[in-house]
Amino acid sequence: MLITLFNAQRASVISRAALMSLALLLLAGCGTMGNANNTYAEPEPDLSELVHAAAEQMIASNPELTRYSPMIAATFVSIDNLSQSSTLGRISSEIMASALSRQGMEVREVKMRDSMFIEESVGELILSRQVQRLSAQHNARSILMGTYAQGQDFVYVSARVVRAGDAMVLGSADFRLPLNNNTRSLLEGQGGW
Template identity: 85%
Template sequence: MSAMSFVVMHLTRPLFTAKWLTASLLVLSLAGCSVLGGSNTQQQEPAPDLPELTQKAAEQMVASNPDITRYSPMIAATFVSIDNLSQSSTLGRISSELMASALGRQGMQVREVKMRDSMFIEESVGELILSRQVQRLSAQHDARSILMGTYAQGQDYIYVSARVVRSSDAMVLGSADFRLALNNNTRSLLEGQGGW
C-alpha cells in the first residue's frame, strides 16, 4: 500500500474526519476570538486634560476676536464657583493660571498679579460687573483687560466658562467654554475649596 493510499484511506474514515473537523473548528474559533479580542483591547484615546482644554479655549478666543491681543496687558483673576462667587478651589486657581499661560502663547501680554481680594459679582440680571478692587488693581498695573472665569460641578463633568473683559467698561472681548471629566483627579482639585 502506498503512502498516498494510506492517507486517503485514513482521511475518509468517519472517526478521523469528525476529530479533524472538531479540531479545525476549535482552532478557527480561537483565532476568531483573538481577532475580536484584539479590537476590544485597543486603548481608547484619553480624554483631553485641563492644559489641553485651556489651550484650545485660548485659541478659540483669539480666533473669534483677533484684536483681543490689542487689549494687553492682561491680568488674571482666579476662576470661582458659579454657586458662590466668593469661593474658589485648586481647580479655579490652576484653571486661571493655565488659561493665562495659554493666552500668553497666543500673543496676549500677561501681567503676573496674585489678586488676593479681587473678584467679580453677579447682579440678578446676570450682568457681570467688576468689583472696585479689580478696577483698582487694573489701574495700578495698567491692565487693559482681565481674565475671569467660573466653573460648575455636574454629575459627570465640570463646566468651565472663561472670558476676557475690557477693564474700562467690563465689555466682553472674548469667551470660551469647555467641560472637564469629573474623575478622582478633578475631584481632588475641587476639594481644595477656599476663599481667595
C-alpha cells in the same frame, strides 16, 4: 495495511488543519473582544487640552483681543459662591493665561508683586468692584476671569477676557470637563462636592 496508514496520515492532516483554523478564529476573536463595534474608545480630554482649545477659540472669535495687552489673570471661582475657589479654579486660570500667552496675549504675572492681596486658599479673586483698582495697579488693559459649576457628570467652565476700563467682555470660551477622580480631586479644596 497500506490503506490504514494512508487513512491515519489523512486524519492527522485534517486534525492539524482543523486546529489551525480554530487557532486563527480564536486569535481573530481576541482582536475584537470587549469591543463589539471594533472601534476603540477615545481617551477623555484632559484639562490642559480643553483650556488650550478654549484659548484658541477665544482668539479666533476676536483676533483683536491681543491689542488689550497686558492682561492679568484672576482665579476662576465657583459659580455658586464667587468668593470661593479650588485647585481646579486656580490651575484653570493658570493654564488659560499660559494658553492665551501662546496665542500672542501679553500676560502680567501678579503673584510676583506685593500690591495685590492673595489669599492662600482662594488665589487672585477679582470681584467687579475691584476690577478697575487692580487693573490700574498692575497697568493691565484686560483681565482674565472665569467661573465653574459642578454637575453630575461634568464640570462646566466659562472663561472671559474683559476690558479693564469698563468690564466689557472682549472674548469668551466655555468647555466641560468630565467629572472623574482627577477632577474630583481638583475640586476637593472648595469645601465639598
